[in-house]
Amino acid sequence: MTPKDHLPYDLHIVLETGEKLWKIARLFAKNGWATRECSWTEFEIQSTDADLLLAPASPPLLSGGVSDDPEAVDRILTLLDSAAIPYAYEVYDEADVLIRSGP
Helix, strand or coil: CCCHHHCCEEEEEEECCCCCHHHHHHHHHHCCCEEEECCCCCEEEEECCEEEEEECCCCCEEEEEECCCHHHHHHHHHHHHHCCCCEEEEEECCCCCEEEEEC
């Protein structure tokens, strides 16, 4: 996978769903992402332009580093949209400035 220094942006997604985390991880796996259970309750989800952690919370969180390619975030959001998983997200640049957000 991509070294984290090539993932300058931070993505934070609040998943507004009661869906099981393993089902969300499986959604990414079925679409070519590398996924693994990294603890009793968390999943690591990786691609060439993202390194994310899916964590239990109320509501669940999906967060981590993404590349500065605008399509990197779009690919993640499109995947969530395809499964009808509602979310709210924020993207921060290297200076921790909010550069993008949405419902």
